[in-house]
Amino acid sequence: DTEVTQTPKHLVMGMTNKKSLKCEQHMGHRAMYWYKQKAKKPPELMFVYSYEKLSINESVPSRFSPECPNSSLLNLHLHALQPEDSALYLCASSQKSPGQVYGYTFGSGTRLTVV
Amino acid sequence: KQEVTQIPAALSVPEGENLVLNCSFTDSAIYNLQWFRQDPGKGLTSLLLIQSSQREQTSGRLNASLDKSSGRSTLYIAASQPGDSATYLCAPQGSNDYKLSFGAGTTVTVRA
Numbered sequence: 292d293t294e295v296t297q298t299p300k301h302l303v304m305g306m307t308n309k310k311s312l313k314c315e316q317h318m319g320h321r322a323m324y325w326y327k328q329k330a331k332k333p334p335e336l337m338f339v340y341s342y343e344k345l346s347i348n349e350s351v352p353s354r355f356s357p358e359c360p361n362s363s364l365l366n367l368h369l370h371a372l373q374p375e376d377s378a379l380y381l382c383a384s385s386q387k388s389p390g391q392v393y394g395y396t397f398g399s400g401t402r403l404t405v406v
Numbered sequence: 407k408q409e410v411t412q413i414p415a416a417l418s419v420p421e422g423e424n425l426v427l428n429c430s431f432t433d434s435a436i437y438n439l440q441w442f443r444q445d446p447g448k449g450l451t452s453l454l455l456i457q458s459s460q461r462e463q464t465s466g467r468l469n470a471s472l473d474k475s476s477g478r479s480t481l482y483i484a485a486s487q488p489g490d491s492a493t494y495l496c497a498p499q500g501s502n503d504y505k506l507s508f509g510a511g512t513t514v515t516v517r518a
Contacts, residue, residue, distance in 0.1 A: 297449075322504075333495060333508035334450070347505075381449055394440055395497075395506060399449035 293318060295398035297382050303404045306372060312401045314365040314382030320396070323365040325357060326381040328400075334381055340365060372405045379403075408433045412496055412509035420517050425483040427512045429496030434477050437501040441470050441481050444493045444511070453494075454481070458501070486516045 295316045304310045314323065322341050326334035339347035340359040348357075354376075356368040365382055379400045386393040409432040419425060429439075438457045442450040454470040456463045456479070462471040467484040479498075483490055493511040500507065 333510055336505060339505075347503075379447065383450075394438065394452055394455040395499075396452065397442070397450040400447075402447065 293396070295382055295384055295396050297380075297398035297401050299401060300399065301402045301404075303406060304369065304372065305406055306374070308372075309368070309370045311369065312367040312380055312382075312403075314367075314398055315363055316384045316396070317363055318384065318386070318396065319362075320384035320386050321362060322385045323359065324383040324385075324395070325365070325367050326383065326397075328379045328381055330378075338367075369403075372403075374405050377403055377405045408498060408500060408505075408507035410496060410498060410507050410509035412494075412512050414512060415510065416513045416515075418515040418517065419486055421486060421488060423486050423516075425481075425486050425490070425514060427481040427483075427494050427496075427514075429479045429481070429509055431477045431479075431496075431498045431507070433498075433500070434474050435501045436474060436498040437504060439470075439472055439479050439496065439498045440506070441468075441479075442495040442497060444495060446493075450495065483514075486514075488516045488518045490514060490516050 298313045325337040328334040338357045343359045358366040381400045382398040383395045385395045413428045440455045441453045454463045456472045469482045472479045493513045495511045496509045497506040
């Protein structure tokens with residue numbers, strides 16, 4: 292299995308809703324990432340998990356809450372989002388060992404629309 | 407902060423032409439560099455990964471070169487096909503923080 296699987300593929304949510312995005316990989320990768328991509332822009336890093344611990348938070352608003360329950364699974368919990376948070380949310384993973392990081396594998400993304 | 411520039415921003419060619427996509431980056435302290443393809447509204451597909459110690463990498467019709475000291479990488483696509491139409495993203499990975507930095511991409515259209 293050489294894929295990163297993201298669910299759902301599409302999500303429409305109201306500003307008062309709570310929803311979660313899910314990301315799963317079975318490649319044994321120990322680093323996992325959330326990216327946000329607005330239309331016609333490059334992806335922007337949100338969070339990095341390394342060995343199931345949050346290692347980087349790129350000053351993301353608290354209405355986005357990441358979680359890494361185990362080495363294969365990464366969630367992004369969403370609450371009280373704004374319409375400007377509408378974007379494609381991408382999950383990625385990479386192999387990581389002490390002092391070494393390898394290429395990234397991306398999922399197909401969740402298209403989020405906040406109404 | 408790593409700044410990545412991709413030139414040209416867009417490219418339209420007839421089928422069969424060879425494509426040359428350029429990428430420059432400001433910080434040469436990179437661990438590796440990946441080229442990705444992105445179709446509209448889709449995720450990123452990794453095309454090639456070049457380690458910082460390598461000069462080039464090849465896969466089928468794709469060839470990528472890396473000149474780390476001058477902060478440049480070039481992606482060559484031979485004998486282009488309509489199916490090559492997509493946005494191509496260059497992403498050097500920092501050797502200190504292992505973060506990927508993305509360029510804005512080159513959008514390629516191959517006309518049949």
